[in-house]
Amino acid sequence: MFIVGTILFVVLPCVLAAWVAYQFYLEHRSDRVPILLYHRLVSRAGADQAGRQDDEMIWASYDTSFADQMNYLKEAGYTTLDFDDYLAVRDGRMPMPARPIIVTFDDGYSSNYELGYPVLKANGQKAVIYVALDPDEHTRNLVAGVDGWLSDAQMKELATNGVAIQSHTLTHCILNELPTEQARHELVESKRRLAEVTGRAVEHIAIPRAGYSRRIYRLVVEAGYKTACCNKKGTATGLSDPLALPRIVVERDMTVAEFASYLQPRAAFMLRLVGNLKRIPELIGGATFASRVRKMLYRGPLKPLFKARNLKRAVPLVGAVYLVGCVWFIWSHFVRG
Numbered sequence: 001m002f003i004v005g006t007i008l009f010v011v012l013p014c015v016l017a018a019w020v021a022y023q024f025y026l027e028h029r030s031d032r033v034p035i036l037l038y039h040r041l042v043s044r045a046g047a048d049q050a051g052r053q054d055d056e057m058i059w060a061s062y063d064t065s066f067a068d069q070m071n072y073l074k075e076a077g078y079t080t081l082d083f084d085d086y087l088a089v090r091d092g093r094m095p096m097p098a099r100p101i102i103v104t105f106d107d108g109y110s111s112n113y114e115l116g117y118p119v120l121k122a123n124g125q126k127a128v129i130y131v132a133l134d135p136d137e138h139t140r141n142l143v144a145g146v147d148g149w150l151s152d153a154q155m156k157e158l159a160t161n162g163v164a165i166q167s168h169t170l171t172h173c174i175l176n177e178l179p180t181e182q183a184r185h186e187l188v189e190s191k192r193r194l195a196e197v198t199g200r201a202v203e204h205i206a207i208p209r210a211g212y213s214r215r216i217y218r219l220v221v222e223a224g225y226k227t228a229c230c231n232k233k234g235t236a237t238g239l240s241d242p243l244a245l246p247r248i249v250v251e252r253d254m255t256v257a258e259f260a261s262y263l264q265p266r267a268a269f270m271l272r273l274v275g276n277l278k279r280i281p282e283l284i285g286g287a288t289f290a291s292r293v294r295k296m297l298y299r300g301p302l303k304p305l306f307k308a309r310n311l312k313r314a315v316p317l318v319g320a321v322y323l324v325g326c327v328w329f330i331w332s333h334f335v336r337g
C-alpha cells in the first residue's frame with residue numbers, strides 16, 4: 001500500500017504539476033493563435049418554434065450567438081486568418097497580426113452557408129469549413145430533419161469569398177479504425193474531389209471523430225496536407241505541430257462575455273485542462289468507446305457538469321481535494337514518520 005500511495009500521492013502529483021505548468025506556459029506565449037471550432041448553426045427563432053428537441057450543447061451554436069461572437073471579434077480588433085495565412089505567419093512570410101484568430105467549422109453543413117456566411121461576409125471575416133463530401137449514414141442520421149449539407153455551388157461561392165473549403169475526409173469516418181489503404185483513399189480522394197469542386201488547392205484537414213494516430217499522421221503527410229486539426233484542446237502556438245493543431249470548442253450556451261474571456265490566456269489555460277480531461281475516454285478506449293461514454297454521460301443527469309463553465313469550476317475543486325490528500329500522505333509517511 002505504501003508503494004501505491006507513493007505513486008498516487010507523490011510521483012503522480014509531480015508529473016501532473018509539470019504538465020500543468022507546461023500548459024500554462026503554452027497559453028501565455030506571445031505567438032498564440034486561437035482556433036475556434038464550430039459545427040452546425042441553429043436558427044434561434046426556428047428553435048423556439050421547433051417541435052423536435054435539438055439541444056446538443058457542443059455540436060451546435062445559435063445563429064444569434066455566432067453573430068454576436070463574430071461582431072465581438074471585429075469590434076475587439078481580431079484579424080481572422082485561414083491556414084495558408086497561419087503557415088505564412090509561422091514561416092515569417094507574413095507579419096503576425098495584433099490579434100490573430102482562425103474560425104473553423106467541421107462537417108460541411110448547409111447552415112454554415114445559410115446562417116454563418118452572411119455574418120462573415122458582412123464583417124469581412126475569413127473562415128475555414130472542413131467538408132466531408134459523402135458523409136456516412138450515421139453522420140447523416142444525426143442531423144436528419146435538422147440540417148443539410150453544402151452543395152457544390154455553395155462551396156464554390158464560399159471558396160471565392162474568403163471561406164476556405166478544406167478536407168474532413170470523404171465520409172466523416174474514424175480514420176484510425178480503417179485499414180491503411182482505405183484510410184489513404186479517404187485522405188487522397190477527399191483532397192482531389194474538393195479541389196475539383198472549388199477550383200482551389202486543398203492542403204488542410206481536420207480529423208473527424210478523434211480518429212488520429214501515428215499511422216494516420218504518416219498518411220496525412222503522404223497525402224500532402226500541410227496542417228491538420230485534431231482532437232487536442234487549447235490554443236495553437238509556435239510550438240504546436242502544424243499537423244496536430246489544437247482548437248477551442250465553442251459551446252451553444254456561451255455568452256459573449258464567456259466567449260471573449262476564453263480567448264485570453266487565463267481562461268484558455270483552464271479550457272485546455274478541461275478539454276484534455278474530456279479526452280480521457282478516447283485515450284483509454286479509442287474513438288468509438290469515447291463516443292459511447294459521451295452519449296451516456298451527456299444524456300443523463302450529469303449532463304450539466306460537462307458544460308465548459310461547470311467543468312472549469314469543478315476541476316480546481318477536485319484538484320484542491322487531491323492536494324489535501326497528497327499533503328496528508330506526505331505528512332503521515334515522510335514527515336511525522
